[in-house]
Amino acid sequence: MFTKTAEYYDALYHFKDYGEACNSLHELIQQHVPHAKSLLDVACGTGKHLEYLQHHYSCSGLDLNPELLAVAHKRCPMVPLHQGDMSDFRLPSAFDVVVCLFSSIGYVQTLENLRKAVTCFTQHLNSGGLLVIEPWITxxxxxxxxxxxxxxxxxxxxxxxxxxxxxxxxxxxxxxxxxxxxxxxxxxxxxxxxxxLWTDSEYRDIIETAGIKVQYDAQGLFGRGMYYGIKN
Structure with a gap:
């Protein structure tokens, strides 16, 4: 996963408008949790989302790939970054918002790992906080x-x-x-x-079982849909 292409990642995805996506995400957060102050970006990659979101929230990032994190650190030197597996991580604090964007969730590969990942996300989410996941293709x-x-x-x-x-x-x-x-x-x-590759019903079942009242936006931030909801 991007071990050979980390330095080229931003060029490879030059067609993605991170600024527009983050504006839409900020509007969603303000609509559902206007009190939100902290945000965790899981699978943050090179920090392109964090580059914009750090102006609105106290942000942290997590990614498995040290090469991508090195690029993210140069881009967002003031943002705490953690190396870890999205299906099994433990951070010392919880957040008002947890996001996993640009279909990164697909890299957990199995349905069981999807369940573990969503459980990790919700464990790091404050009560009344917002979870946002952009899924991979069904x-x-x-x-x-x-x-x-x-x-x-x-x-x-x-x-x-x-x-x-x-x-x-x-x-x-x-x-x-x-x-x-x-x-x-x-x-x-x-x-x-x-x-x-997971079905809509599989995503919904796992997210709801984790304690999130799930909603779905068919367009999402990048045309691949978006699951989101408030932690009970």
Missing amino acids: PENYWVNRITANFVDQPNLKIAWMYTSQLRGRTSIFDINYLVGTKEGVNSFTESHVMG
Whole structure:
């Protein structure tokens, strides 16, 4: 997971408008928990969401990947960052808002790990706090054997990355092939991404069982939907 591409991550996802997404998220938080002061971003990656959210809340971030956290630390040096597995972490404090964005939840891979992750999220959520999860693609909307290609065209960085979507059990498999060009030369490598595929009812059942009165927004922040709700 992004062990080879951490330094290129922001360029790879240049098409995502983090500012707009965070404005929408801030509006959602203010609508449901206007008293919110603290926020935990689980699977925070390179800190692009935190870059915006830190202006509204006392933020913390958590991610499994130390390479991504290193980039996040440079971007948000004043934000506490923790390395940990989203399905099994323990932080010393709870938060008014816990978010897991941009389909990162899919990386827990199994339904049992999804249950463990959501339990961890709610354990770190204050009573009356807000949980927000952007899900990965549902099984019925996943296209097997679809070829996808993306490109980065910057003055000093050129990247072509492509993959064929595969299915193994209840997981999506992307063996992504990268061709990266810099002033130092051209490099090629492969990175494997394995993400769990769960139904809407499975997401809802696990979130509600964890004590969250779940609601769903079909569009979400990035077109993949969004589950959210208040902790009982």
